[in-house]
Structure formats: structure tokens, C-alpha cells
Amino acid sequence: MTGAAVTGAPPSRIAVVGASAAGLCVVEALRRQGYGGPLTLIGEETHLPYDRPPLSKQVLSGAWDTGRLRLRGADDIEALGLRLRLGSPAIALDTQDREVALADGSLVGYDALVVATGTRARRLPGTDGVRGVHVLRTLEDAVALREDLAGKPHLVVVGGGFVGAEAAAVARGLGCEVTLVTDTAQPMGDALGDELGAMLRAVHAEHGVRIETGTLVDRVLTAGGRATGVRLADDRTIDAEAVLVGIGALPNTEWLTGSGVPVGNGVTCDVTLYAGSGVWAAGDVASWPHPLTGERIRVEHRTNAAEQGLAVARNVLAGPEQARPFETVPYVWSDQYDLRIQIWGRTRGADEVRIVEGSPAERKLIALYGKDGRVCAAVGVNMMRALRDYRSQVAEAAPFTARSAA
Amino acid sequence: MQISIDFDKCCGAGQCVLAAPDVFDQRDEDGIVVLLDDNPPADQAENVAQAAAVCPAAVIQVKQ
Structure with missing residues (x-):
């Protein structure tokens, strides 16, 4: 050394x-x-x-x-x-x-x-090597799932986060029958909360995705080493030829x-x-x-x-002595159908949400998320440029007031 | 410095505008990047390099 x-x-x-x-x-x-x-x-x-x-x-x-x-x-x-x-x-x-x-x-x-x-990617226990069961993290994962979807299977998506919601939208576009199962109350409910999650649920439903919320998948059902469906925690079963597991990393x-x-x-x-x-x-x-x-x-x-x-x-x-603290306003986006969802900051743990521009009905909006009286995140749906003006409120953790508009 | 953009891949995050506001902007309707200056002065080099590095869709190419 x-x-x-x-x-x-x-x-x-x-x-x-x-x-x-x-x-x-x-x-x-x-x-x-x-x-x-x-x-x-x-x-x-x-x-x-x-x-x-x-x-x-x-x-x-x-x-x-x-x-x-x-x-x-x-x-x-x-x-x-x-x-x-x-x-x-x-x-x-x-x-x-x-x-x-x-x-x-x-x-x-x-x-x-x-x-x-x-x-x-986190996997479901007992699914290693089971054909038709997918995760989505690497290039090979995406190619394998794409190949399976080409046969227009019934796809069950386990998990309603970013990966699951986006893949459900794509699979519908490819003509697959899709059921999305999530333990949250709404798709992407962890990230978006109930109000925007409900809007997203409506959008997926309009596009023909069946949605099972508030329930866990107990296990993947198999026959001859191939997925045949999933069993839910409430004992119901859903038949499927393909299963995408999107339950975090x-x-x-x-x-x-x-x-x-x-x-x-x-x-x-x-x-x-x-x-x-x-x-x-x-x-x-x-x-x-x-x-x-x-x-x-x-x-x-x-x-x-x-x-x-x-x-x-x-x-x-x-060097460690002269190193500077890392500061950031986290940013993430998601594309689903014709929606682009963008998030500045951290929505988790928010105790207040206020729509400050647009509305869920228009499928075009900006919502501010507050925690302990301070702005903790700004979420935009199809308002790409306008949302950026709210970033500073997130960066400064500005007071969450009735006037919290840009 | 010569900047080129793969506009088809732009995801409208606006990170480039935050890093180099004199060089990049976004379209109002969809947030897609607008290149204000494809050959900016040398004093923009660090900002542009930062913009290219943080672009989440890797669409900004810089040739010195």
C-alpha cells in the first residue's frame, strides 16, 4: 500500500x-x-x-x-x-x-x-429458473420479457411501482392481457399518494389493465417448470402465462x-x-x-x-478531509401511455398534497407534497417545463402554505 | 466546443437547463431540450460538461 x-x-x-x-x-x-x-x-x-x-x-x-x-x-x-x-x-x-x-x-x-x-431486482421465493417468470433490471431481462410478450400472453405484473406500472402500459400496447397486482391502495401509491394514484389507476383501467390493489401475491403457480399463474394472499388465483415481478431492489x-x-x-x-x-x-x-x-x-x-x-x-x-457534502433534489420520471410523470424531491411520508396547477381530469397537473409544514416534493403530470419552476421550493423546503404556487 | 443532441431520446427532465441555463432551455409544450447555442464560449465548458454528465437520457454530446 x-x-x-x-x-x-x-x-x-x-x-x-x-x-x-x-x-x-x-x-x-x-x-x-x-x-x-x-x-x-x-x-x-x-x-x-x-x-x-x-x-x-x-x-x-x-x-x-x-x-x-x-x-x-x-x-x-x-x-x-x-x-x-x-x-x-x-x-x-x-x-x-x-x-x-x-x-x-x-x-x-x-x-x-x-x-x-x-x-x-428482488425476486419472489421459489421462482428461480421458472420459465415465464421475469424481473426487469438488466438488458437481458428486458429482451427476455420482450420475447415472451411477443406471444401475447396473459401477463400478471406483481408490484405497482415504477417498473410494474410502466411494463403494464407497454404490455397493453403490445396487445397482451394484463393484470397488475399491488399491495398498495393505488398503483404507484407509495410514490404518488392516493389522489394521483387513483388517477393513474383510472388511466390503466381505461387502457384495459385489470388492477388488484391492497393484496399481496402469495406465490407463483407452476406446472412443468413453467408459470401458470399466481396465488394471492386471499387465496384467489389468477391464470397467467407470464409473470413480471417488480417488487423493488x-x-x-x-x-x-x-x-x-x-x-x-x-x-x-x-x-x-x-x-x-x-x-x-x-x-x-x-x-x-x-x-x-x-x-x-x-x-x-x-x-x-x-x-x-x-x-x-x-x-x-x-480527499476525505476536504470533501464536500453531497446535496441534491432527487428527480425521477415515469412514462405510461401518453402520461409523463415527473417527481422532484421525496414524496414518501408526505402528510399534505395540494394540486397547484391543472387537474386529474385533464391528466395534466402539478401537485406539491408537504411534510411537517414544508414542501418535500413536486409532482408533475404532462407539465414538463412548468414543473421545473417548483424545484426551488423543494430544494429550500419552503413553508407549505396556501400560496405555494410558483 | 461543439454540442450535438439526440432529440429523440430527450426525456424532458430539464437537468441540462439547471446546469447550463445559457446554453439549454426546454420547449413549453413537452419539455424537450432546446439548444440555445451549439458552440458556446469556453467559459461555459464546465457547465456544459456537467449538463452532459447529469442528463438522465445521455442525449448531450460535446466535442472540444
Whole structure:
């Protein structure tokens, strides 16, 4: 080990584990900020970095071929001068000797390490290897589901979050019969609350999606290794030839076991995204305390991966002593039929919702979400540009008053 | 610096406008990016690089 990280000099060897949006953003920002030393990018998947939001949208529908997902061209990646280690996941970390062990048996040394290993889809127990049961997280997942949907099966979507609601919309567009089962009171109820969730439910129903709310799927029914339907917690069964499980994601931290890197719900970082021992984290896998509220959060949004990648690159070069807190207004969007839903901030835990422009009937609106008397989020439906004017109220946690209009 | 945009992939997040308001705007009707200046002055380089990096649809290409 070199003494760089101890003396406060910039690191002379940097490794980034995770070659998706966050990892790519880290290595690009490091080069842009003048870091010219050895830089290793390690990825479990064999692909060059690609984008995930279109997987449940344009790729699933067939509107895009998978080549359009690529975040950078091969020549752009080449120009970064990386030691690319794709297709060989990190399996262990030694923070004493500062080495990452890869699945192929090789070791990668570092002075500063960035963990950007993301999340993986949660699965239903007992569904491994069952044909017709899908999750949607990787390019291969999307292609496999698309191939199944081409046969116009009855699709049961388990989970009413972003992935489930978007896939249900796409599957209807492809002519599949679709039933969406969610344990919340409304589709995307966790993110949108009851009023906007009810609007979304109406939109899905108008497009022919059958919706079962407030109920859990107990298990997937199979025959001969193939899905035949699902059994609900209330003992009803729904026949299906295909099942998409969209019940959230789990942070990929198992490889850090025994490394001394603090892990809880993700990698436990401080406000600067530093986890100690020369290790930083960015993207879906990072948990950090919100600078204003102190609440520990982990955000699985595409834009968060990029923003944290930029912040971590800056902080890695500055060193832990000079690192700056990461501040953000989380942003996420969802496309369903002809609706584009955009969310600034965090809606969860909101105790007030007020529609400040438009209305659910118009399918065009802006709603402010308040918590403890402060604006915590702004949600727009088909009001793309207008919504941006409300971002500052979310950023400042402005008082949630009757006059909370832009 | 030369900026090019893949308009078909733009998702209307407006992140680019926040990062470089002198270079990017959004259309009123659908939020799609409007390129105000495809060859902005050098003092915009960092803002534009930031915009390209945070764009959630990776539609902004910058050639120096």
C-alpha cells in the first residue's frame, strides 16, 4: 500500500466497482478533473455502460433496439484510458491491503475505491429458473420479457411501482392481457399518494389493465417448470402465462462482507459519500444522511447516480478531509401511455398534497407534497417545463402554505 | 466546443437547463431540450460538461 491516502495527497491508483451510470460518471469526471493516473473500472456485466430507464419503456416496447441504450460510444470509453474489467464481478474487498478480488481470481489494488455496484431486482421465493417468470433490471431481462410478450400472453405484473406500472402500459400496447397486482391502495401509491394514484389507476383501467390493489401475491403457480399463474394472499388465483415481478431492489453489498466497510441498507456513507478506509460509494448502493434533515436515505434514480458520480469524483480527488457534502433534489420520471410523470424531491411520508396547477381530469397537473409544514416534493403530470419552476421550493423546503404556487 | 443532441431520446427532465441555463432551455409544450447555442464560449465548458454528465437520457454530446 502507498501512503497517499494517509498523507492527504491525491490518490495515485483509483478503482471503481460498478460499470453502470454511476461508475461511468465517476471515471469520466475524474479524467475531466485532471486525474491521469491508473483508473480501473470493474463491472459484473459484459456490456459497456448502458442506460436502464428505457428497459421498461422503449426497449420493452421494441421501439428501440438495445444498441441505443449504450451511454457512450466505444471510442469515448477508449479515450478515457481505463483498465476495463467487464464481465468479472468483484467478490471481496481487503481494505487493509487495499485490494479488490475479482471472480476471475485476479486482484486490483487501489488507494481510493468507489463502490457503485447498484442494486438487483428482488425476486419472489421459489421462482428461480421458472420459465415465464421475469424481473426487469438488466438488458437481458428486458429482451427476455420482450420475447415472451411477443406471444401475447396473459401477463400478471406483481408490484405497482415504477417498473410494474410502466411494463403494464407497454404490455397493453403490445396487445397482451394484463393484470397488475399491488399491495398498495393505488398503483404507484407509495410514490404518488392516493389522489394521483387513483388517477393513474383510472388511466390503466381505461387502457384495459385489470388492477388488484391492497393484496399481496402469495406465490407463483407452476406446472412443468413453467408459470401458470399466481396465488394471492386471499387465496384467489389468477391464470397467467407470464409473470413480471417488480417488487423493488436490493443493494449489491454482499461482496463487502468482512471488509470492514459499514453496510446497512446499502453502503453506509457520511454526508460526503465517504464510508471510511479509502472507500466511497455512489448511486443506488449508497446510503447517506440528508444534510438538512439528517435522515439516512438511499435513492434508486438514474439522475442520482450521475449526480453522486460527479460528487464522489470531486471528493476522491479532494480527499476525505476536504470533501464536500453531497446535496441534491432527487428527480425521477415515469412514462405510461401518453402520461409523463415527473417527481422532484421525496414524496414518501408526505402528510399534505395540494394540486397547484391543472387537474386529474385533464391528466395534466402539478401537485406539491408537504411534510411537517414544508414542501418535500413536486409532482408533475404532462407539465414538463412548468414543473421545473417548483424545484426551488423543494430544494429550500419552503413553508407549505396556501400560496405555494410558483 | 461543439454540442450535438439526440432529440429523440430527450426525456424532458430539464437537468441540462439547471446546469447550463445559457446554453439549454426546454420547449413549453413537452419539455424537450432546446439548444440555445451549439458552440458556446469556453467559459461555459464546465457547465456544459456537467449538463452532459447529469442528463438522465445521455442525449448531450460535446466535442472540444
